[in-house]
Amino acid sequence: MYYTYILKCSDGSLYCGYTNDVDKRVAAHNAGNAAKYTKSRLPVLLAYQVCFETKTEAMKTEYAIKQLSRQEKLRLIDKSSEYKTVLNKQPVLLLRSK
16 A cells, blocks of 8 residues: 655645655654655654555655645645544545556
8 A cells, every 4th residue: 555645844834745654654754764854844743644556646646735735735634634533533545546
């Protein structure tokens, strides 16, 4: 499985990426061993994640999210939080390829 994720940085900015292990990647960000962008904005918090079967789907979604405005990204995060609250689960959406 592959994931596209959004982090909330300590300065309030958002960072989007993809990985095959979200927990390990967030830990790497918080250790300062992942992206140059997040290294100076620690700590980071996982705000959003979505799961895919293929790396290509995760990468395409990362690109699409990066094209969104900050407000659109925040709405996406808010919607996933509402989904989590309703289902009382982690905000992970599983999208299967056709």
